[in-house]
Amino acid sequence: MKIALVGATGNIGRQIARHALANGHQLTVIVRSAQDLPTELAGAHPVIASLDDQDALVAAIAGHDVLASAYGPRPGDDIGRVGEVAAQLADAARKANVPRLVVVGGAGSLEVAPGVQLVDTPTFPEAYKPYALAHREAFNRLQAVDDLDWTFFSPAAEIGPGEERGQYRVQPKAFLADASGHSRISYADYGAAFVAELEARKYPKQIITAAY
Template identity: 85%
Template sequence: MKIALVGATGNIGRQIARHALARGHQVTALVRSENDLPAELAGARLAIAPLDDAEALAAVIAGHDVLASAYGPRPGDDIGRVANVAEQLVAAARQAGVPRVVVVGGAGSLEVAPGVQLVDTPDFPAAYKPYALAHREALTRLQAIDDLDWTFFSPAAEIGPGEERGQYRVQAKAFLADASGHSRISYGDYGAAFVAELEAHQYPQQIITVAY
């Protein structure tokens, strides 16, 4: 599979790229500068493509099977850009003829009860709410699309460094937690689950999540 990956140098994107390369896929890492690619992703093709230039981005991703995005705002970036980037990626995919877009989403958009999203619960941390709302807006814009295949892949509530277990649960729409009420996944296992969905194509036009 030919995968164009936005955000390949971040904590999540790096793991997606690593797993994709290990499974024999061709990865094009879309970066902001030629110095951005980590040494461990040397097997990836490097491409510089500004996300706000649809024509330049379309030229780079043409011929790929899927456009994947682990984009996340950097310190100082406008958080609201998350939704705009999702739209820009879709526009570039349309222009390039890439039939599928899979993006890293946010856990706040998952349902804890029918019609109730995690971000709307009383105990949702205030510090994370702007990010959760930005991702929810991105999901809302994707849900309005019917001419392109998309998947919004939310991590567990907690994602970070840790052991790569190789075992996890994936499901659509609903928030996932373990028997103790914890919702967690490591960067490595999230990357593995993301690539597994790229291969299986099991959840088109859906929000999904992964957790232990």
Template identity: 40%
Template structure:
């Protein structure tokens, strides 16, 4: 499968691209700054989500699916998250691309009925705007009438550069925790979960959460 990874130069996006490559998929790294791509044997295409002058059809030409790893914290522009969700929901079906996997945040996962993680008092302030932006994107997906087959994949509350265990659990809108009450997953195992869903298509048009 030929997969475009939007944000392939980022921490999570690069791990997803590497996992896809390890399974024999052809990866196209779609990035704003090609000089930041540190992946081998990938096609790199430049695309700026903030520019109206760039052509999405050129950036995604010939791909079978898109994985979007988009965040606005580095640029201080969190609007890019929901705006990108809207753009892809509208544009991808017109480009004959029908599969989108979205790197979502954990903040919109529920710690109790109708209580999102982002609303708890000890939620890290540095990540709050990012979490709220991902929550808005999730609403956009859920309310969309687009024919696009999307899956919004939220990591655990803590995603970290740990070892590859090749194991994880899958849940829905509720935050997954272990027996000690921790919600964790390594970025490598999150990437495994992402490519597993790409290959199986088990959770169409829904949000899932993955954690140990």
């Protein structure tokens, strides 16, 4: 499979890239600079393009089977760009005739009860709410897209460094936690789950999550 990946140099993006390459896929990484690429990207084909340059982005992803995005705002970036970038990526995929778009989402958009998203619960941390709302805007924008097979893949509530267990659960729509109420996954296992969905195409036009 030919995969174009945005956000490949971040913690999540590097793990998606590593698993994609390990599984034998052809990987193009859309980067701002080809200098000092992480070791996980060895074997990937880097293409320098800005997300704000629609023509360059369309040219970079043309001919691929899927556009994957691990985009996240860098320090100093406008958090509100998350929704805008989701729309830009959908538009670029459409223009490049790339039929699928799979993006890293946020756990705040998952439901804890029918019609109730995690971000809207009283105990949701205020410090994380701007990020969660930005990801929800991205999810809302994708839900308006009917001419692409998109998937909004939200990690567990807690994602960070850790061992790769090789075991995790994936489900659509609903927030996922273990028996003790913890919702967590490592970068490595999330990357594996993300690539598995790229391969399986099991959840088109849905929000899904992965957690232990």
